[in-house]
Amino acid sequence: MKTVEEYISYLESKGFLFAEDSIGFIYFGKQYTNAPDWLVNTCIEMTLKIQKRFDGSFYVSLLESLTTQKVKNREQAIQFAENKGLFS
Template sequence: MNNKNRLANYLEDLWTKGFKLNDDQVRFIYFGKKLTNAPDWKVILSLKTTLQFQQTFDGSFYISLLELLNQEAIYSTKEAYALLKEKGFA
């Protein structure tokens, strides 16, 4: 998958599955990405976890997860899932 469009593709996949984020929510997701300077995979994991736990998009929960993944020395999805499990999210 093209890394440049990975987040956009994930958001489009959510849309086709019936989970429709509004424009403000999408802008906030990209704002969080820019704020934390996170790679797409961390943004997607934070968004996915937010939607699983909150059953809706919760901006503050999403940003908290994104900051958590960026504060820790997390360089792979395996490490990220281990951290989320340690914090009670998995």
């Protein structure tokens, strides 16, 4: 499992560059929701796939929803997003 910092570095090595404010949103959301790294990373991934770019407010909202729903793994997080119609 990658830390949030490692995951961001991984994405940047693949050519995706995060603006400074995006990094701020990522860590704000992590601290605000007290989410574990795996969930933060999953929300970053889903935000990029759904929005086709990093949208800080979408990411924080998604992270907040998933922590409120007490998802326990990546599969549950993806299922939640699919059930909400976010991938359509």
